[in-house]
Amino acid sequence: MQMVAADWLRSDNQEDDLAGRPDSVDASAAFFGGATTSVLWNSEELKCTSFSFADYLKARGWIAMDNIISESLLRPKWRKVAYGGMQPGFDDNHTDESFLEDMVMNANVVKRDLLKVMQDSVSISQYLCIVTLVSLVWAHTLQSTLDENSLLLLDASLFGSGFLVLLLTKEMRSLNLLFHYILNISFFTTGLYMLAPIYHPLTRSISSDSIWAVTVTLVILHLFLHDYSGSTIKAPVALKNPSLTSCVSLNASVVASVFIASRLPSRLHVFAIMLFSMQVFLFAPFVTYCIKNFSFRLHLMFSFGLMAVTLALVYTLHHLLFMLLLGLLVFISVVCPYWLIRIQEYKFEINGPWDEAKLCFNVTD
Structure with missing residues (x-):
């Protein structure tokens, strides 16, 4: 570019040749120095006191500015900064050639084993069988197969077996903790007994078909939103706050229990069935967690035994429901x-500088 300008300066064919002018020597020196510094022109023709050499050439129409001054001299170099706003001459989403150098593919992809995944799915099948057993007790109670005395005996058996599991798995490490649990359960049982007269006539003005439809919907909602991670073994530093979906799931099970209890003939029936339902929906996940934390082999034996008992009881009630439950268990576990x-073979994960920053500490600490 500098040779072209020099040849032009030495040309005798251009109009108003600059050769011989002392001011042209200063201008050419400023141009070949690579700067656009303003110089003083003595020509009466220009009538200005401060003018760059490139502006002079452009004003005369002899050569364009873009052919003289390179864009690299005008545009600043792009810098990789986190803050500072837009850089002049570059778009807000501009990236350079080094943008993809930090890209990592499949950094967090975990290779899973089929047997391990099947063992983890046992907890889901186990809870499905627990909810099925609750539904069977509801059905037999509505059919008057189970009376209030049988229900109260079943409630006492569940309380005793639950405390026995907690004692054997060393979850109750002191007598103070044992008394604390007993006191809370006593308050809970007393509250249910006092609320039984309110639950009994609650849905008297609603048809039975509507009650069955709403109850089935709430039970399905409970199964879909239930926090199945509660049956898994967590790290000691894991957060124990319940999620929104788990709270909605628990409330759905409570409302379904109230609807069933409101169709029973006596207040003692209502109290017995509500106590049974609350025992299962509130304490069964904790008991199964204690068993799994104590021995995984015992957890598998308990789960498969529970599945066998549930399938046998459902078979005595209805053959079609037995086939449906068996298909669900096979689908979930296999x-x-x-x-x-x-x-998992088609999983493709990319990480790079575009990802959000992740905290490496707990913000609640």
Whole structure:
């Protein structure tokens, strides 16, 4: 570019040649120095006191400014900064050639084993059987197969077996903790007994078909929103705050229990069935967690035994429901783990400088 300008300066064919002018020597020196510094022109023709050499050439129409001054001299170099606003000459989303150098593919992808996934799915099948057993007790109570005395005996058996599991798994490490649990359960039982007269006539003006439809919907909602991670073993530093979905799931089970209890003939029936339902929905996940934390083999034995008992009881009630429950258990424990392993092959994860920053500490500390 500098040779072209020099040849032009030495040309005798251009109009108003600059050769011989002392001011042109200063201008050419300023141009070949690579700067656009203003110089003083003595020509009466220009009538100005401060003018750059490039502006002079452009004003005369002899050569364009873009052909003289390179864009690299005008645009600043792009810098990789986190804050500071937009950089002049670059878009807000501009990236340079080093943008993809920090990209990492499949950094957090975990290779899963089919047997391990099937073992983890046992907890879901186990809770499905627990809810099915509760539904069977509801059905037999509504059919008057179970009276209030049988329900109270069942409640006492569940309380005793639950405390026995807590004692054997060393969850109750002191007598003070044992008394604390007993006191809370006493308050809970007394409250249910006092609320039984309110629950009894609650849905008297609603048809039975509407009650059954709403109850089935609430039970399905409870199964879908239940926090199944409560049956898994967590790290000691894991947060124990309940999620919104788990609270909605628990409330759905309570409302379904109230609807069923309101269709029973006596207040003692209402108290017995509500106590049974609350025992299962509130304390069964904690008891199964204690068993799994104590021995995983015992957890598997308990789960498969529970599945066998549930299938046998459902078979005596209805053959079609038995086939439906068996298909659900096979789908959850076999088909879903195999499906997860197969689609894991197509998992593709990329990480790079565009990802949000992740905290490496707990903000509540």
